[in-house]
Amino acid sequence: MVVNIYTIIMLFVAFLSLFLGGFLVYATLKILLSFEPLLPLETKSKFEQKGYLIFLMACVALSIRMIVWPWFYFMLQGFVSEIPGAMCMFGVTQILPSTVTFLQIIKPVSFFIMGGWMLCYYVDKSSPTTPLARKNLFFLLIVCGILLADSIADIYYVIRMKPLMSVSCCATFFDVPLRPSAMIPQAIFGKYFQKILFILYYLLNVILIAILLTSISRKWMSFPPKYRMIILYCQGILGIINIPVVIYTFIEDIAPKLMQLPYHHCIYCFMGNGMVPDAPIMLGLFVIGTFAIGWMFLLKLLCKHKAARVITDRLLLKVNNISAFCLLASLIMVTIHLILI
Secondary structure, three states: OOOOHHHHHHHHHHHHHHHHHHHHHHHHHHHHHOOOOOOOHHHHHHHHHHHHHHHHHHHHHHHHHHOHHHHHHHHHHHHHHHOOOOOOHHHHHOOOHHHHHHHHHHHHHHHHHHHHHHHHHHHHHHOOOOOOHHHHHHHHHHHHHHHHHHHHHHHHHHHHOOOOOOOOOOHHHHOOOOOHHHHHHHHHHOOOHHHHHHHHHHHHHHHHHHHHHHHHOHHHHHOOHHHHHHHHHHHHHHHHHHHHHHHHHHHHHHHHHHHOOOOOOOHHHHHHOOOOOOHHHHHHHHHHHHHHHHHHHHHHHHOOOHHHHHHHHHHHHHHHHHHHHHHHHHHHHHHHHHHHO
């Protein structure tokens, strides 16, 4: 085990999350089993107080847990100097590779699910009759399961992390002609895949931002619900397509250009070597903007209730604004960097 400030904080948060997550599962199951829609006023008041405490504790636990995703990469960067042969975070990922792969998948999933639950809880809390309480409790059980799996994996990784082996440089994976980030788009777009990816990156993001900005306009509210759902589906489909396009474009075209290393395609070097100091902000804004599109779908899917419709619509507009701002800010930052090269 490597002991530094990153691992100490990671272990503290992981054990705290494990304890809170276990308690939340127990408390949520207990309150669900005793849940009755029609209760005497006195009993209902006590029931609401218990539910409020559970939800409040869940918000605190999930807020802390969501910060762990970026902290995980700070921790990996802190391991670079401890591992022989590691030039960036990629070298660190070669030790316990299966665990690192699992963590890099579950952390964005948990961030998205936790953020979605908190938005759904906000809608329910803002409604006078809390019509979504039962649904939020079931959703919380799923969230707690992911939280527990993420916390256990963090503890396992930090304890088992022992830099006893020498690792290879990231160039042996990212800069070879048969790298996956090149072979997959090349098989789809052909020889000039990098230029096509670059065009698609701008085209998809501009269209997506334009649709999001359309949703902010006053005309949007005058559209029939059917057309608003069509636009929401278009946002979702474009958002999903945009994810691999952005990832491959950054690896194959944008990152090498901004690092001024035209033949080096390591996304870990781009995020952590300091040559592009605001690289994590660019990627972070894209992630928040994309997740916000998914959160709008969750709100539409889970907050279908007449008593919560007005609050849901207001929150949808705010989340839509966040998505448009984050995607536009990320695109502008990339564009400014490309112009200044």
